[in-house]
Amino acid sequence: xxxxxxxxxxxxxxxxxxxxxxxxxxxxxxxxxxxxxxxxxxxxxxxxxxxxxxxxxxxxxxxxxxxxxxxxxxxxxxxxxxxxxxxxxxxxxxxxxxxxxxxxxxxxxxxxxxxxxxxxxxxxxxxxxxxxxxxxxxxxxxxxxxxxxxxxxxxxxxxxxxxxxxxxxxxxxxxxxxxxxxxxxxxxxxxxxxxxxxxxxxxxxxxxxxxxxxxxxxxxxxxxxxxxxxxxxxxxxxxxxxxxxxxxxxxxxxxxxxxxxxxxxxxxxxxxxxxxxxxxxxxxxxxxxxxxxxxxxxxxxxxxxxxxxxxxxxxxxxxxxxxxxxxxxxxxxxxxxxxxxxxxxxxxxxxxxxxxxxxxxxxxxxxxxxxxxxxxxxxxxxxxxxxxxxxxxxxxxxxxxxxxxxxxxxxxxxxxxxxxxxxxxxxxxxxx
Ligand code: LLP
Numbered sequence: 001x002x003x004x005x006x007x008x009x010x011x012x013x014x015x016x017x018x019x020x021x022x023x024x025x026x027x028x029x030x031x032x033x034x035x036x037x038x039x040x041x042x043x044x045x046x047x048x049x050x051x052x053x054x055x056x057x058x059x060x061x062x063x064x065x066x067x068x069x070x071x072x073x074x075x076x077x078x079x080x081x082x083x084x085x086x087x088x089x090x091x092x093x094x095x096x097x098x099x100x101x102x103x104x105x106x107x108x109x110x111x112x113x114x115x116x117x118x119x120x121x122x123x124x125x126x127x128x129x130x131x132x133x134x135x136x137x138x139x140x141x142x143x144x145x146x147x148x149x150x151x152x153x154x155x156x157x158x159x160x161x162x163x164x165x166x167x168x169x170x171x172x173x174x175x176x177x178x179x180x181x182x183x184x185x186x187x188x189x190x191x192x193x194x195x196x197x198x199x200x201x202x203x204x205x206x207x208x209x210x211x212x213x214x215x216x217x218x219x220x221x222x223x224x225x226x227x228x229x230x231x232x233x234x235x236x237x238x239x240x241x242x243x244x245x246x247x248x249x250x251x252x253x254x255x256x257x258x259x260x261x262x263x264x265x266x267x268x269x270x271x272x273x274x275x276x277x278x279x280x281x282x283x284x285x286x287x288x289x290x291x292x293x294x295x296x297x298x299x300x301x302x303x304x305x306x307x308x309x310x311x312x313x314x315x316x317x318x319x320x321x322x323x324x325x326x327x328x329x330x331x332x333x334x335x336x337x338x339x340x341x342x343x344x345x346x347x348x349x350x351x352x353x354x355x356x357x358x359x360x361x362x363x364x365x366x367x368x369x370x371x372x373x374x375x376x377x378x379x380x381x382x383x384x385x386x387x388x389x390x391x392x393x394x395x396x397x398x399x400x401x402x403x404x405x406x407x408x409x410x411x412x413x414x415x416x417x418x419x420x421x422x423x424x425x426x427x428x429x430x431x432x
Contacts, residue, residue: 002295003033004380007342010320011378014409018300018339022376025400027302028319028416031386032062033260034405036296036425037070037383044239045074045116047270049275053284056100058237059085061384062290066403066412068092071292073195076143077120079237079287083110087119100197100234100285102149104129106169111136111144112163121145123197125172130185145187147195150178150220152213156201156238159330165200165213172198175216182224195227196221199236199287207272210301214276225282234285240264241294243333243381250407266291288393290384297383299324300339304354313349315371320353321360322393324379324386328359336362339368339376351377355394360411387413392421 003014011018013031024027045055059068063085068078069092072303078089089099096117103108104125111133124130126145137144138308146209151172156163173181183193200213214235217382233249242263244304277284302321308314326332336351344390346367353360362379371377400415 002036003039004036004298004378006341009025009339011339013298014403016409018298018378019376021404021409022300022302022339025402028299028323028399030297030399030401031062032067032293032297032298032380032383032403032412033068034296034403037067037292037370038074040292040296041071041074041076042287043268044266044291047266048274048286049163050270050274051284053283053286054098054232055286056234056309057292058162058287058289059088060388062293062386063088063388064401064403065092066244066401066410069294070095070403072350077285079289080119083107086110086114088335090117100147100215100287102199103199103289106132108132108136108166108218109360112140115140115142115215116142116159119145119195121147121194122234123147125149126235127173127181127184128191130188130191134188134190143190143192145192145194147193147197147230147232148173148178148181149197149199150175150187150217152198152200152216153364154200154209154216154245155214156209157206157304158201158203158238159332161330164202164204165198178220179223182228186228193224193230195232195282195285197229197234197235197236197285200238201233202231202238203290204238207264207269210238210269211272211276214273218276218280221280221282225280230282230341232283232285233277233280234287235277237287237289237291238267238363239266239288239291241290241381241384244335292384294384296380297381297386299379301377301379301383301388303371303377306372313347313350313370314353315349315377317353317362317377319362319379320355320394320396321357322355322391323353323398323399324362324382325391325406326385327362328357329389332361334382335380336366336368337378338371340380342369344370355396360419395421397421 056079058079072094081103149172299319305316321328351362397416401413403412
């Protein structure tokens, strides 16, 4: 459940009317519900309570400091993938000792920074990285806690661009090689083999691939835990969310699988996985991003023009692919609703932004309520991989972000002033 709903004709975020926020703070505007974030974190945390566990919120899905602080206050750990994300967690008041550091390309300076801050574990993705971590730890006279990311080679049944657990992907080390890797890593004096990690993909809408992956790695984990005294198993993130309340025809391919399955709930996820995980006696780490932040955010945009040309109706809005790239990049579906409902029927529309790219659209030929200049629309489920993937393409300033809690509203990120976009640039000396 999330906290965006209609009261009468108006869309609300918790106890605040969205149209008033759009007028006061301008558009494009991201709005996040603190209650939804909290609720989603707690649902998963509670479902996993029969085992010793730590939910490590995946910072990449939405890294706004207020979001991170909301989760830190709930006792969340963090899944990070860069030195920058660790700095964000620190800036937000999160605990570095609850951070796990993933990623195939950690630099020496990132490793040194994370070691100095005592992260819980590095999730290493290659033997070269293990050697590098060992070298940096030796220089700092430290013992680095590490886990190796196993690539279990199972199909996640999701979009190809967000599948990570097959041998086609750059992630982790092949299942068959893992024992050898641990044996060699055990000889590196400045490493402590603390766990094993996996993550098979994102936006998984059924438990089956998770279960398949867990079943596949169980014997391996048992073996490694015995030989190397492992403390944890991370089963990664990837829990999918509902983007589409009603099934529409003509949806992109990857949603067909999603539609065929019952949507994944924390209770259903835990019910299938706990019986497998509990007997291990290890601490279980989870790395959910989208499940926590996805439905906790919307992107509000203003209609600038309605253009009818040939057979098409284009609703031209002030948000664009630079603000929310998911439809352009993954053909992703985001529900689009009016911030103020009106009578007047539906019309098949393309909602498009002002950027000079044909890919700059939020939907195509979708029956939407008739709108006109000055109306506001909300793109739902935009809390994960929304603002964080934004760019300045076409010299468009980054949108503002708000956090709502009950009746309270605060700016979680100011709208970027246009001049800031080129503030690091120079007209080089010989051109002057
Ligand atoms: N752990 C690891 C190692 C990951 O690589 C990811 C996401 C997560 C956890 C969190 O996954 P989640 O629970 O959010 O599915 N930009 C894409 C999604 C990319 C996911 C990258 N890795 C999108 O907009 O759908």
